[in-house]
Amino acid sequence: MGAAASGMTGKQDPQVRISDRFWDSYRELVRKTVIPYQWEALNDRIPDAEPSYAIRNFRITAGMEQGEYGGMVFQDSDVAKWLEAVGYSLAQHPDSELERTADEVIELIAAAQKEDGYLNTYFSIKEPGNRWTNLHEAHELYCAGHMMEAAVAYYEATGKRRLLDVVCKFADYIDQVFGTEPGKLRGYDGHQEIELALVKLYKATGEERYLALAQFFIDERGAEPNFLVEECKQRDGFSHWANKKIAIPTVAQMAYNQADKPVREQDTATGHSVRAVYMYTAMADLARLTGDASLLEACRRLWANTTKKQMYITGGIGSTHHGEAFTFDYDLPNDTVYAETCASIGLIFFAQRMLQLEAKSDYADVMERALYNNVIGSMSQDGKHYFYVNPLEVWPKASKLNPARHHVKAVRQKWFGCSCCPPNVARLLSSLNEYIYTASAERNTIYTNLFIGSEASFELAAGRVGLKQESHLPWEGYVRMEVTESPKAELALAFRIPSWSYGEAEMIIGGQAAKYEVVDGYAIVTRAWSEGDVAEWKPRLEAQLIAANPAIRANAGKAAIERGPLVYCLEEADNGDLLSSLTIQADTKLHSSYDPGLMGGAVVIEAEGCVDNMASWQPDLPYRPLAQQQVQEASSVTLRAVPYYLWGNRKTGEMTVWIRTSGL
Amino acid sequence: MGAAASGMTGKQDPQVRISDRFWDSYRELVRKTVIPYQWEALNDRIPDAEPSYAIRNFRITAGMEQGEYGGMVFQDSDVAKWLEAVGYSLAQHPDSELERTADEVIELIAAAQKEDGYLNTYFSIKEPGNRWTNLHEAHELYCAGHMMEAAVAYYEATGKRRLLDVVCKFADYIDQVFGTEPGKLRGYDGHQEIELALVKLYKATGEERYLALAQFFIDERGAEPNFLVEECKQRDGFSHWANKKIAIPTVAQMAYNQADKPVREQDTATGHSVRAVYMYTAMADLARLTGDASLLEACRRLWANTTKKQMYITGGIGSTHHGEAFTFDYDLPNDTVYAETCASIGLIFFAQRMLQLEAKSDYADVMERALYNNVIGSMSQDGKHYFYVNPLEVWPKASKLNPARHHVKAVRQKWFGCSCCPPNVARLLSSLNEYIYTASAERNTIYTNLFIGSEASFELAAGRVGLKQESHLPWEGYVRMEVTESPKAELALAFRIPSWSYGEAEMIIGGQAAKYEVVDGYAIVTRAWSEGDVAEWKPRLEAQLIAANPAIRANAGKAAIERGPLVYCLEEADNGDLLSSLTIQADTKLHSSYDPGLMGGAVVIEAEGCVDNMASWQPDLPYRPLAQQQVQEASSVTLRAVPYYLWGNRKTGEMTVWIRTSGL
Structure with a gap:
């Protein structure tokens, strides 16, 4: 990693392997179902689904097949994102067959690359003469960025440089095309992506030019004269999406691409x-x-x-x-x-x-x-x-x-x-291990940001630290952290105090309640942690009714249900249709119970509410005096809420997160 | 009028002249401001407004000016609607200058008519060879219909046949083009209008062919094979609006034009x-x-x-x-x-x-x-x-x-x-006199549908009846009806029992409370009415909170304010912004008071409500537990509602008709 100016650093990133009751099934789903399914999709083999054309485009570009380009102008990126997911998956679960498939795709991609390093199936097939003439709309650098991310992920998982070499060659070519030097394009992509990808490529290769190129794209963005506007003039207003000439956009319209002003001047x-x-x-x-x-x-x-x-x-x-x-x-x-x-x-x-x-x-x-x-x-x-x-x-x-x-x-x-x-x-799900911890090597501090069961090792200034996290999230506010390796030096373990605990969180170390320091929302315990030490972290996790800021007009008079990290919702499957006729009592008790039958098991929440009396309404009476309503009181009803992430997995029906409150 | 099969009939339509406190100012506004202003608009003389091109198109078609067609494909109809309004206005208020202007426009229209009777500036200027090739989109018969309505109104107001003759010639030509006979087009317009216009033309001229043509258009609509779909195939899918070929629409898509099935089979x-x-x-x-x-x-x-x-x-x-x-x-x-x-x-x-x-x-x-x-x-x-x-x-x-x-x-x-x-x-406003009464000559019954001050005369089977209505609507539920002419035979005066009176309405005849018969929502008094008889009609007019049918999800938990025929609204000008933070007490008293300073005078309504307490919210806190809210009770506030028809006449701001209710 290059010289760090500030922030979290380490000799190398933490090595983290997830093993978690809640997330294992998701990660297995990604590995066993999503990645194979998406591979079928990329090859246009899903019946009744919109075709992707993505692999086919590469085959045509590589001269292995005849045909027309298919799909969106940025179709290449779907292959790249799939490969990136494969990389993350292989890092955690070696799978020789999947790796062989990936290697074949990588050979295909390499075969589609031009002599000078250029790689883009849309322009290669459809507009070979028009490279870099429509950065505003045509996602060339965006697709390049995704391929770089894929290459880095695959290289880090397998150690294989084939795709990394392909994207480095492409990046070197891009670096020759773009820049402030005379004769180079002072441009940037209409869809940002390559900037973050170049940072990853820099990190993987140590090549400072990639970091500088990322910086260039960020610095040029929104500068005057506006590159994307001028570029559109160069095309005489031709728009890829409209497939005809359109009015030259204004600088203000470039706000859509966050390119109406320099990024440092943006605040909304x-x-x-x-x-x-x-x-x-x-x-x-x-x-x-x-x-x-x-x-x-x-x-x-x-x-x-x-x-x-x-x-x-x-x-x-x-x-x-x-x-x-x-x-x-x-x-x-x-x-x-x-x-x-x-x-x-x-x-x-x-x-x-x-x-x-x-x-x-x-x-x-x-x-x-x-x-x-x-x-x-x-x-x-x-x-x-x-x-x-x-x-x-x-x-x-x-x-x-x-x-x-x-x-x-x-x-x-x-x-x-x-x-x-x-x-x-x-x-994202196959690289979730990268989101759990951050660490400051210099300050010998490990921050636990997400409560996801995992084994991790960190290289701190004091030496190597191993942690084993066990988590009952999202259903219970319980985390058990065992120190599995320690340099026997003083170091700090920092546990996030989740916003949903409203500051109520208990730390138990070695079976004893322990004090902690609170810094910027983390509970920090600094001590000489030893192998075998166990910290239990118990942020309060209780269902809550949540109100929205009154400035959010859409939620006026309504409440949502949260329980720990999960937002809940009402579904027609549990509460009947016309969810708008339901209100939730502002002072209701929220009864949480684990329903093992609900799609693999989930905590459901029951609450006291009312349902507007509808018996007195004829379907052909749209409006009537409210006074007629008061004699017909709303009936009590038990509302049943399920986690939002599960909605729409049963029958098709109404759903709402925000529920009208009564009795406030 | 032709032979009537059922319904309201008279030897001739009632002759009605409006004189009403509320409506006189509107009608005067139309006569003195709207008609002259729109004349300026039709001639492209309103600064900073979008140009109309409508008159110019006629001048170009008539060969009096060179230029390109401007505006929408149905721009002619704006001239027609203006002329129709002028006709109604002249009928009530002779105005020789306005009539001279109208006569000149009519000469211009006549000059734009083709030898065979065809009249449409768009097709004459832009697509002279393409008459009747895009009924789906191009509004040819729609524009024809509006011109017929204008001609009838102008003829009935002035007795001048010039425009009537123009549109009859056009109608005769249309009748030759359209019909079930071999060689004729079995078509109809994409935008209905000519059907009702032909009925008016039939009524004005007694020409049965015009009625039959209207019937033809209605009967053909939605018949199989679908004319509009077939027509699009004839054009090879060319769309006027898209300005290119589009996919041939399906019959189901013709629901947009109410032409997906025969009109008699439509129920939604x-x-x-x-x-x-x-x-x-x-x-x-x-x-x-x-x-x-x-x-x-x-x-x-x-x-x-x-x-x-x-x-x-x-x-x-x-x-x-x-x-x-x-x-x-x-x-x-x-x-x-x-x-x-x-x-x-x-x-x-x-x-x-x-x-x-x-x-x-x-x-x-x-x-x-x-x-x-x-x-x-x-x-x-x-x-x-x-x-x-x-x-x-x-x-x-x-x-x-x-x-x-x-x-x-x-x-x-x-x-x-x-x-x-x-x-x-x-x-509409200049012909409002046509909407106040209906009469059944055979049953010697006059129905008062709208409470608008007016003098009217009716030809009933029993003879001529004159009525003079005075109304305090919309501010008070008081109507005074004086019989100004009577055949001294038994006849029935029927007063609408307005829905907003909820059946509470008092009839006073000759100063005495009088009974009435209720039939289909009308209060009917049948007697030998004499000249000078006075019936006072007092439907209860009180402000009410109105609820919507729970099936109307958008209004769940909300109420609107109505007072007589008027719907009220809250405006930012009276209630501050963030109207969503206001609730109205379900059991509030609604205080009505006349505010002479509110745009010429209007009854405003005050109600008890609450405003969500916002002091405890920081702008950067989007969500928080509802429980924090309960300790901060909402504050009482007096809501001020103004008639909906007046909204947006003061400063720009928020407005809402439906208000959250509390305390139900």
Whole structure:
């Protein structure tokens, strides 16, 4: 790793292997089902699903097949994300057959690479003369970035350099094309991704030029004259998406691509949400590696705006499907929501990088929220169906019949024409081990950010430390941490005090209640930890009714149920339809019980509520005096809430996270 | 008038002149401001407004000017609607200068007519060879229909036949082109309008062929094979709107044009809402004039579906801007609403025709609701600014920054590129006299549907009857009806018992409480009325909190305020922003008081409510336990509601019709 300016560092990253009651099944699902299923999808072998064309495009480019390019302009990235997931999976679970398949794909990719290093099937097949003429729309560098991430993951898992060499050659070529030197393009991609990928490539290879190139892309973004606007003029306004000439966009319109102003001047999460969080991730990487204070400040501002004012309670971001974008502060409609799966994954990346910069539990709180709710909720329990949009309120009939809600699907889909989300879930879940801990080697401190059963080893200044975590999350607030190796020097174990514990958390060391220091949301115990020492960490985990800031108009008069990291929801399967007719008592007791029959077992919550009396309403009476209602009191009813991540796995029906409250 | 099969009939229509405290100012606004202003708009003389091109198109077609066609394909209809409004206005207020202007426009129109009778500036200028090749999209018959309506109105006002002759020649030509006979087109327009217009033309001229042609268009609609689908195949899929070839639409997609099945088989309001209600209007006309029972049944079904399950409390219809369309039963979102002005006007036409078919107060209740709320609310108090979309909830920032709400304007616009609504308001308000009464000559019964001060005369079987109505609506439930002429025979005066009186209405005749018979929502007094007799009609008019059917999910837990025919709303100007933080006490007293300073004077309503305590919330805290809220009780507050039709006439701000209730 290069010279670190600040933040979490180590001689090398912690080595972590997950073994966890809750997550093992997810990771096994990814390994046994999602990765093989997505391989079938990439090869267009899923019946009744939209074809991917992705492998076929590489075969055509490599001259192994004749045909037309198929799919989106960024279809290559699906193969890359799949390979990246395979890399992470192989690192944890060697699988010679999967590795052989991956090696074959890598040979195919290598065969599709041009002599000069260029690698992109869309431009190779469809527009060979038009490289780098539409960075605004055509995702060339975006696809390059994903291939770099795949190469690094595969190299780190297997030690094989084949794909790494391919992407290094490509990166070297890109470095010759882009830059501030005369004759080079002072440009950047319309869809950020390569910036964070180049940081990974730098880390894997030690090649400083890749870090500098990432920095270049970040620094040029939004500079005047605006590259993307000028580029569009060069094309005479031709738009890939519209397939015709369009009006030259304004600089202000480049806010969609976070390129309307320099990144250091941005303070509000704006535009396409995935682009935004991928960029913030790279900004945090660079702030850490270069010690750039203005970049760190921008990261903090953008983090605060994103997570405090533009984030759903599920960790979803992006309030509109128009441009898959942020809208503005506190505009978080539950029914016309976007909350794209990829955006929450990008938010997790951003959180991880901020944690590497500074140990503040807030970053991990958000990471956990997005992971346990929006992200895993996007995948069906069978691992073969996905949500792209993750709503907080679903009325299936409206999804079907009201065009403003067509993008909100009530049922997970097999695959998508634009299928960025499913492989993104796969690569996140198969690399989840990278999100549990951060460590400061210099300060001999290990931070536990996520409570996920695992064995980990760390190289600290004092020496090697081994930890074995056992966790009862998300169902119980219990974590057992055993020190399995210790240099017998003083070192600090820092446990995140999760936001959902509201500061109530007990530490037990060696069976005795132990005091801890609280720093930035972590409970820190500094001592000479010895092999065999056990710390038990018991953050209070109780179901709570949650209110939203009144500025979030969509949730006025409503409450949500949270229990630990999980957000809950009401489903029609448990509560009947017309969920809007239900209210929850503001002072209800929330009864939690484990239901082993609910999709592999989950804690369900029962609450006291009321249902509006509907018997007195005729279907053909739309409006009547409220006074007629008061004589017909609402009836008591027991509401049954299930974890949000499980919604839509039974029959198709209504769902809501936010519930009207009564009796406040 | 032709031989009537059923319904309301008279030797001739009632002659009605309005003189009313509330409506005189509106009608004067139309006459003195709206009609002259729209004339300027049609001539592209409004600074900073979108140009109309409408007059210019006629000049180009008539060879008086060189240039390109401008505006929408149906731009001609704006001129027609303006002329129709002028006709109505001249009928009530002769104005030689306005009449001279209109005569000049009529000469211009006549000059633009082709030798064979064809009249359409778009096809004449842009696609002279393509007449009748794109009925689906190009509004040719729609524009023809509006010109017929204008001609009839102008003829009836002035006795001048010039435009009537033009449109008869056009109608005769259309009759040669369309029909079931071999060689004729068995087609109909994508946008219904000509059907109701031909009925008017038939009535004005007595020419049975025009009635038969209207019937033909209605009967052919939705028949198999589907004309509009086949026509699109003929064009090889070329779409006017997309300006390229598109996939041939399916029959099911023709539901947008209410042409997916025969009209008699339709039972749900579907597709583009203006097209729908214009068609229903013609269906009701034809049911009345031909005695077609199946058509009548379809009208009743479609009326019930439209008004009982798909109508906003303001009388707005159309739940989505996608296709300006209905969605499905009970889907009435307040924030992403459409509720186009023209659709409510069309609903009023439909109600009027149903009243001519059968005297049921429900039709008039809806007519009044749409008129006093959605329709007059669409126009600014200065008569120069208009809403196309009439929302029930506005958050100006969201209208600006959330694309799903861009169509919901927080401020009325000067003019629109598609400016169908402003001239539609003008023609409705200037012909309002036609909506007050219906009469059955045979049964010697006069129905008062709207309470609008007026002098009217009727030709009944028993002889001529004169009535002078004085009304304190909408502020007080008081109507004074004086018989000014009477044949000294027994006749029945029927007063609508408005839905908002909930059946409580007092009749006083000659100063004495009088009994009345209740039939289908009318209070009927049958006696030998004499000149000078006075009936006072006092429907109870009190402010009420109104609840919505629980099936209307958008209004769950909320109430609206109604007072007589008026729906009320909360505006930021009176209640501050963040209207979602306000609740209204379910058992509040509603204090009505006349505020002479509120835009010419209006009754405002004060109510007891609460405002969520926001002091304890930091702007950067999006979510927290509800339990923290309970210790911070909401504060009492006095809510001030103003009539919905006045909203948006002060400063730009939030508005809501539906208010969260508390204490139920």
